[in-house]
Each structure stands twice: as C-alpha cells, then as structure tokens.
Amino acid sequence: MPERIIKPIKLLLLLLLSSVLISAIYLQSAVADSSCIDCHTDGAKLTKNLSKDTAKKSSMTSGAG
Amino acid sequence: MTPLAPQKKVLVSTDFTDSEHGQVGCSTCHGGNESSMDKSVAHKGMIPQPSINNLEDACSDCHEEITQTVASSLHFSLSTFKTIVDSRSDGSNQEMLDMARERHCGDCHTSCGGCHVSRPKSVGGGFVDGHNFNRKPQLLNQCTACHGSRIGNEYIGKRGQGDVHAFKGNMHCVACHEADEMHASAPKNAKNRYDLPEQVRCTDCHKDLAYGSIRDHNIHIGKVQCQVCHSQTYTNCYSCHTGDDKEGLPYYTTQQDLETMKIGLNPDNTEPGAPYTYMLVRHVPADQKLFEHYGKNAQNQFDKISNWKRTSPHNILRKTWQNANCNHCHGNRDLFLEDKDLLDYEKAANRLVVVPDNRVPARVARTKAVDIDTSRVKKERIVDVNWLKENRDSPGIIVVDVRDKGSYDAGHIEGAVFLDPTTELRWPWDSETPQELLKPDQIGDILGKKGISNTSHIVVYDNDAWQAAFTLSVLEYVGVKTFSFLKGGIQTWRLSGLPLSTKPTPVKAATFDIKPRTEFVVDNHFIQKNMDTPNVVIVDLRTLDQSKKLASHPNALKAGRIPGSVEFPVFGLFMDHADLKPPEQLLYSLKNRGIAPDKTVILTCNTGAWAGAGFFMLRYLGFEDVRIHDAAWVGWEKFVRYPGCRYP
Numbered sequence: 001m002p003e004r005i006i007k008p009i010k011l012l013l014l015l016l017l018s019s020v021l022i023s024a025i026y027l028q029s030a031v032a033d034s035s036c037i038d039c040h041t042d043g044a045k046l047t048k049n050l051s052k053d054t055a056k057k058s059s060m061t062s063g064a065g
Numbered sequence: 066m067t068p069l070a071p072q073k074k075v076l077v078s079t080d081f082t083d084s085e086h087g088q089v090g091c092s093t094c095h096g097g098n099e100s101s102m103d104k105s106v107a108h109k110g111m112i113p114q115p116s117i118n119n120l121e122d123a124c125s126d127c128h129e130e131i132t133q134t135v136a137s138s139l140h141f142s143l144s145t146f147k148t149i150v151d152s153r154s155d156g157s158n159q160e161m162l163d164m165a166r167e168r169h170c171g172d173c174h175t176s177c178g179g180c181h182v183s184r185p186k187s188v189g190g191g192f193v194d195g196h197n198f199n200r201k202p203q204l205l206n207q208c209t210a211c212h213g214s215r216i217g218n219e220y221i222g223k224r225g226q227g228d229v230h231a232f233k234g235n236m237h238c239v240a241c242h243e244a245d246e247m248h249a250s251a252p253k254n255a256k257n258r259y260d261l262p263e264q265v266r267c268t269d270c271h272k273d274l275a276y277g278s279i280r281d282h283n284i285h286i287g288k289v290q291c292q293v294c295h296s297q298t299y300t301n302c303y304s305c306h307t308g309d310d311k312e313g314l315p316y317y318t319t320q321q322d323l324e325t326m327k328i329g330l331n332p333d334n335t336e337p338g339a340p341y342t343y344m345l346v347r348h349v350p351a352d353q354k355l356f357e358h359y360g361k362n363a364q365n366q367f368d369k370i371s372n373w374k375r376t377s378p379h380n381i382l383r384k385t386w387q388n389a390n391c392n393h394c395h396g397n398r399d400l401f402l403e404d405k406d407l408l409d410y411e412k413a414a415n416r417l418v419v420v421p422d423n424r425v426p427a428r429v430a431r432t433k434a435v436d437i438d439t440s441r442v443k444k445e446r447i448v449d450v451n452w453l454k455e456n457r458d459s460p461g462i463i464v465v466d467v468r469d470k471g472s473y474d475a476g477h478i479e480g481a482v483f484l485d486p487t488t489e490l491r492w493p494w495d496s497e498t499p500q501e502l503l504k505p506d507q508i509g510d511i512l513g514k515k516g517i518s519n520t521s522h523i524v525v526y527d528n529d530a531w532q533a534a535f536t537l538s539v540l541e542y543v544g545v546k547t548f549s550f551l552k553g554g555i556q557t558w559r560l561s562g563l564p565l566s567t568k569p570t571p572v573k574a575a576t577f578d579i580k581p582r583t584e585f586v587v588d589n590h591f592i593q594k595n596m597d598t599p600n601v602v603i604v605d606l607r608t609l610d611q612s613k614k615l616a617s618h619p620n621a622l623k624a625g626r627i628p629g630s631v632e633f634p635v636f637g638l639f640m641d642h643a644d645l646k647p648p649e650q651l652l653y654s655l656k657n658r659g660i661a662p663d664k665t666v667i668l669t670c671n672t673g674a675w676a677g678a679g680f681f682m683l684r685y686l687g688f689e690d691v692r693i694h695d696a697a698w699v700g701w702e703k704f705v706r707y708p709g710c711r712y713p
Contacts, residue, residue: 035102036091041079046072
C-alpha cells in the first residue's frame with residue numbers, strides 16, 4: 001500500500017488511540033471522584049446509610065468534667 | 066452546642082469540589098480506596114484526620130513552612146501537659162504517668178483540620194462548612210467548642226457580662242490569636258502557653274500605656290498584670306479525678322467549681338512578658354489523687370508546681386469594680402490569695418503564690434468614693450440559707466423549687482413545692498403567643514393550686530439563678546408583695562450540710578387573689594414607639610453570640626438584635642450557683658453600660674424568660690421603671706417582618 005495512504009491511516013489510528021487513552025484516564029478519575037464525592041455530596045444517600053449510626057462514644061465525651 | 070446528625074457530619078458541600086483543596090482529590094489526604102463504590106472497601110485504610118495522621122502527604126506539600134512548626138505547636142503536641150505532669154513526679158513511675166496523661170489528657174489535641182475544617186470531637190465532630198477549608202477558625206464551632214467552659218463562656222457572656230473585645234470590638238478569637246501564634250513551635254519544656262514567644266500580649270495593641278494620660282497605668286504597669294484591674298470574676302475548678310467508665314473508656318471529672326477572683330504573687334517575674342509582682346490566679350483542678358486510678362502516689366512531688374496558676378480571663382472590661390477605687394484592691398485582704406484559700410495538700414505547692422499580709426498593698430488614705438447610691442436596694446428580696454433554715458417552718462413561708470423535676474425528686478429542701486415556670490406559666494410554642502406569659506388570672510390559678518397565695522412570703526430557689534429570678538418577676542407581676550431569692554441556691558444549702566428530702570410536698574390549694582401589675586409587661590408596639598425616646602434604654606440580655614448574630618435561638622427566624630439596644634448578658638447579673646455580687650458592684654456595672662435607675666429600662670431577650678430574670682434583679686437593685694418585653698426577639702422579628710400580622 002502506498003505510503004501516502006498508510007500515513008493518514010497511521011495518524012488517524014494514533015489519534016484514536018490517544019483519545020481512547022485520555023478518555024480512559026479521565027473516566028478513571030471521574031469514577032474515583034464519584035465514589036467519594038457522589039456519596040458525600042448526596043444528603044439523601046448519606047441519611048439512608050447513616051441514619052442508624054449512633055454517636056460513637058469517645059473518651060472526650062465520657063464523663064467530662 | 067447541639068451535635069450534628071451523623072449524615073450532616075460528613076456531608077460535603079458541592080462548593081468544596083470546586084475549591085482549591087477540592088481539586089487535590091480525596092485519597093491524597095485521606096487514603097482509602099477511591100475507585101470502589103462499596104462503602105467498606107472505599108473506607109478501608111482511610112485516614113479520618115489526615116492533618117494528625119498524614120500531615121506530610123496531606124498538608125506539607127503546599128504548606129511546608131507551617132507544617133514544619135505545627136507538629137510541635139501547643140495545640141498539636143500538648144507538650145505543656147507533659148512538662149507539668151512530669152514535674153509533679155520524681156520519674157520513678159514515668160511509664161504509668163505517660164499512660165495516664167495520654168489516656169485522659171492526650172485526646173484534646175488538634176491539628177490543621179481541627180481548626181480549619183471540622184468541629185472538635187468534644188462536641189461530636191463533623192464538618193463546620195461542608196468540608197470547605199476556612200482560613201480563620203470559627204469562634205463558636207471551633208475555638209470555643211474546646212475552650213468553652215471557661216474562655217468561651219467568659220467571652221460571650223455566659224458567665225459575667227462578656228468581654229469588651231466582643232461587645233464593643235466585635236472581635237473573634239483570631240483577631241488576637243493570629244496564625245503566627247497558633248502555628249508556632251513550642252519551646253522545649255514550656256510550662257504553659259505564656260512561655261511561647263509568639264503569645265499575644267495586651268501591649269501588642271495597647272502600646273505605651275505607661276506614658277499615657279491614665280495615672281493608674283503609670284503607677285501599676287510593670288508591677289501588676291493588666292487583668293488584675295480589667296477582669297471580672299471567673300470560675301475555678303477543683304479536684305480532677307480520672308478513671309475508666311463501665312465500657313472501659315477513660316474519663317475525667319471535676320468535683321466542684323467556684324466563681325471568684327484572687328490576686329497572687331508572681332513566683333517568677335523573669336518569665337518573658339511577666340515582669341509584674343501581682344497577677345490573677347486561677348485554681349486548676351490538679352489534685353494530689355488525680356491519677357490514683359493508676360497507682361498510689363502517682364504524683365509523688367505534687368508540691369513542686371503550684372495549682373493556683375497565672376490566668377488571663379477572657380472577660381475584660383475597661384471599667385471594673387477593682388479599678389473604680391484604689392481601696393477596692395488596696396487593703397482588701399479577701400481579694401488576695403491566702404493560706405485559708407488552700408486545701409491542706411496544696412499548701413506547700415502554692416507557698417510562693419500566696420500573698421502574705423505584709424504584701425497586701427496598704428489602703429490609700431485619700432481616694433474619691435465611687436458614686437453609687439444603694440439606698441433604694443430592696444435587701445429583703447434576697448435571703449441566704451441561714452435565714453431560710455431559721456424561717457422555713459414559720460407560718461406564711463412558702464418555698465418553691467424551680468429546678469427540673471428530676472432534680473426536685475432527687476432531693477429538695479423539705480416542704481418546697483415544685484414549679485416549672487418556663488412551661489407552667491407561659492404559653493406553649495405551638496400557641497398564638499409562644500412563650501409569652503399566661504394571663505394573670507391563669508397564673509394565679511396555677512399558683513393557688515400549688516398552695517401559693519399572694520399573701521405568703523415566697524422564697525424561690527434554683528440550681529443556678531435565672532429561673533428563680535424569672536419566677537420572682539412573675540410573682541411581682543401578678544401582685545405578690547413579699548418574695549425572696551435564695552442566694553447560693555441549692556448548692557449552698559447542700560454544702561452547708563442542710564438536709565434534703567425526696568418526699569413530695571403535700572399541697573393544700575390556696576386562694577390566689579391576683580392584683581396584676583400589667584404595666585410591667587410591654588409588647589412590640591411599645592418597643593417600636595419608644596426606640597428613640599430619650600431616657601428609655603432597651604437592654605438585650607442575651608449572650609453576645611446571639612446579639613452579634615453568630616448564633617440564633619432555634620425558634621427564631623434569623624439571628625439579630627433590636628436596633629439601638631444595649632448588650633448586657635443576663636449572666637452579668639448573677640454568679641455561678643445562684644450567688645450574687647454586692648449590689649454596689651452590680652449597680653456600677655449597669656451604670657457603665659448606661660443602665661441607670663432614673664431611666665425607663667425595657668428588658669428583652671429571646672423568649673422573655675431572661676428578661677424576667679433581669680427584671681427581678683433590677684427591681685431588687687431599686688430600679689422603679691422596668692419593663693419586660695415578653696414577645697422578645699422571637700416575637701419581634703416576626704412583628705417587623707410581617708407588620709400588622711402578629712404571628713403569620
């Protein structure tokens with residue numbers, strides 16, 4: 001196949017691979033963020049998950065003077 | 066401070082994700098597994114307090130200079146605790162002392178997050194502002210959440226009148242205690258915060274006082290600590306003990322506290338910033354048996370360090386009773402620490418702080434007397450426990466206990482009837498006039514059913530003071546002529562060794578013939594009409610956090626204050642445990658805020674109860690024209706917001 005055809009195809013493939021890679025990295029961080037941020041910014045979800053939690057007793061709340 | 070609900074403690078604001086710190090990514094500081102959506106997996110290995118346990122990764126990259134010193138700062142290291150605890154021992158039981166100190170005292174330390182992100186554990190923890198990082202720590206949510214029972218209460222008027230820097234300067238903690246001081250590394254073997262070179266001093270702002278126009282500054286500077294002349298009384302704690310509770314958690318508890326003021330000798334006037342001879346001293350609760358839970362004689366050199374310590378109360382006033390006249394200090398033996406103020410086991414430890422008779426400054430022969438007229442004080446409205454002991458069985462004496470029902474049931478003065486004035490004598494919250502006083506005839510009926518008649522001599526007591534004083538204001542409102550406040554309340558009764566009863570008092574209903582003094586209670590229209598009337602002063606008796614809009618009553622639509630009102634927290638009229646200052650001192654304090662007996666004084670607060678408490682005190686002090694603004698702030702703000710419609 002002539003070089004003038006292969007070269008653009010190579011370039012296109014390179015661009016495609018790069019964009020896939022960049023998207024993957026971006027998605028990876030977005031997912032990472034969502035696991036913490038999605039939960040901790042969602043009041044309703046936190047209420048559902050933590051409503052049964054009671055205050056953990058610590059030595060600071062145990063018979064303070 | 067009300068603890069946050071569990072979900073609110075960890076709710077992150079969406080603003081945070083856009084902030085500079087939000088861009089860093091959660092796991093950089095907190096670790097954990099951020100790729101998992103499963104809670105337990107995501108939280109595995111997580112560091113809840115990264116500035117304590119992961120300072121290097123969490124903070125140092127960006128704040129290198131600060132983190133170099135912060136780990137050895139007083140807030141982070143609590144190094145002075147170790148210096149002092151170790152000084153009270155010969156070192157033979159070091160391991161045990163370290164363990165005890167770490168278990169009971171070590172939990173209070175804090176780091177970057179404790180001041181810039183979260184509320185402290187002592188008030189339940191949680192984010193202050195949705196995990197947003199605040200450059201300046203907040204007075205209520207952070208600083209005084211730890212430094213609350215003494216510093217915070219003094220500063221905002223939950224004990225005493227509050228501090229001039231708060232009510233006049235509207236200054237928050239960080240106005241004086243700047244970052245340089247907070248982040249500074251503590252010197253090795255520092256005994257207290259005063260050893261910190263970066264420690265703020267009064268003279269940082271109030272410069273060159275010795276050369277100013279105030280004669281007393283010229284005389285006293287360098288000899289007397291500023292606070293001696295400019296503080297109000299403060300609390301002193303006694304007998305801290307430690308132990309483990311039923312769940313094995315370490316606890317500490319103090320046995321007693323006492324509001325007072327004592328001047329002591331400065332044992333080391335070579336210390337930086339402390340060249341003076343006389344200083345205010347506060348009793349710290351260090352007790353010989355503090356760590357006895359861990360072993361006998363844990364502090365085998367208790368005598369080495371005093372437990373009456375230099376103090377700088379945060380209740381500063383420009384004009385105080387001490388600086389009103391030379392002889393309020395000079396020759397006033399009671400004001401100076403003496404041997405009889407000490408417990409037996411602490412006499413040796415405090416020998417250098419006690420002021421011997423020959424070091425109490427002599428009375429000054431010629432001084433100008435303070436112009437306070439006490440001739441109108443109604444002394445009969447205050448009785449002490451000795452009077453009550455002698456007279457409680459006399460005909461016509463009715464004793465009323467206004468503490469909570471649990472306390473009454475656990476032990477009350479024999480013959481006392483129980484009354485809950487804030488719920489029994491006021492409309493409920495869900496009424497059209499929430500928390501306002503019932504109609505006089507309704508109040509008369511309730512009192513009559515409890516065996517209280519308006520011809521009786523009614524003595525009211527409380528644990529603290531304001532509920533008793535509020536009750537007495539209601540009694541005067543409905544026409545009772547003879548009524549008294551028990552000075553010292555139930556604590557003094559108990560400490561005097563007088564008996565308590567757990568038997569409910571049989572009640573024989575009486576006729577209460579009301580003779581209401583309706584002029585004593587005024588509404589919002591009266592306030593509005595008189596806001597600019599000369600000789601009328603509206604006094605806001607709430608604590609300064611509320612009048613300065615840092616906090617609001619839970620039932621108020623918003624925080625705020627009636628325009629033009631004078632701030633004078635109600636606790637400036639009382640002392641701890643229902644004790645009272647002498648009338649001349651109270652009148653002097655009021656006069657300094659423009660509250661004088663020749664004026665019409667309207668008292669307001671949140672719901673009218675503190676206004677009632679203040680009413681009793683001002684009437685006792687001889688004020689003739691005092692009014693209670695019953696609707697108070699909760700009613701006022703609705704009145705202003707929805708004019709013409711009382712409670713929309």
